[in-house]
Amino acid sequence: MTEMLRSKAELRARLAGWKRAGETVGVVPTMGALHAGHLSLVEAAKAECDRVIVTIFVNPKQFNNASDLENYPRTEHADAEKLAPYAVDVIYVPGPEEIYPEGFATSVAVSGLTDGLCGAFRPGHFDGVTTVVSKLFLQTGADRAYFGEKDYQQLQVVRRMARDLDIPVEVIGCETVREPDGLALSSRNVLLPEATRAAAPVLNRAMVAMAEGLRTGADLATLKAQAEAAILAGGFERVEYLELRAADGLAPMTTLDRPARLLAAAWLGGVRLIDNIPVG
């Protein structure tokens, strides 16, 4: 079984040898409860880097809701078993004091990109993400870092943060892995009440139909209203947002004059699901 390291001192000792040997290091940051989406990031890292570190840390600073943090699935033993076939070099599972030692007083925040979409509905969330991810980049000294497109806004925000702070890491986005019915894999999917699981792909289906409509030139507002109605009729309680944004930079868009992304968040069975797909 792959070595699990719990302190940055142990991690630093391991890194020193790799760096001396001129080996490239890839990191896959996660909050655990691993699924095939995470494993696709591990596969990409293994293919491109000499050494691979998977981090598992349920970051309290990025949860804007106490019950979301409390209910977040924690499955460390199963996670290690799922990673075993990939033979990564280290699973880094820092305790809270390794990330937020007594007296920790610093926050890393990206403005602009974090204003809308998930940023508007999860106050403080992205500051928590960029604070922890900057620490994980610095602690692991990674040359490359792998993130899922499932969390598309997060990917853009992390990329901007690394660029703005001159952290010498290449941030790589990997395609969303989905269930056969289209539902994007997510650690929170296990929290969906059984009776609601069948309704979950309605979100992706409505987005795909909306993207097709956009490609044929139909009116954005009409398509959006139709998609929201379909999502609610399918059993979702609420659509938080459903927006067309520039694929690069996330500026709001009304026409398909450059590559775009359709992004959505909606609630089903008390669980918040997000998804996004390319358009144009």
Ligand SMILES: Nc1ncnc2c1ncn2[C@@H]1O[C@H](COP(=O)(O)OP(=O)(O)OP(=O)(O)O)[C@@H](O)[C@H]1O
């Ligand atoms: N279906 C997926 N396809 C590809 N990457 C994914 C997928 N789901 C998550 N990831 C990526 O895995 C990394 C770790 O994500 P995280 O541990 O939060 O899992 P998650 O499934 O996104 O959980 P959550 O329920 O918090 O959304 C992130 O870069 C995330 O984008």
Ligand SMILES: CC(C)(CO)[C@@H](O)C(=O)[O-]
């Ligand atoms: C990047 C991350 C591991 C930071 O806690 C988290 O936001 C996630 O799992 O996507």
Ligand code: BAL
């Ligand atoms: N997958 C992004 C982490 C979060 O939802 O908090």
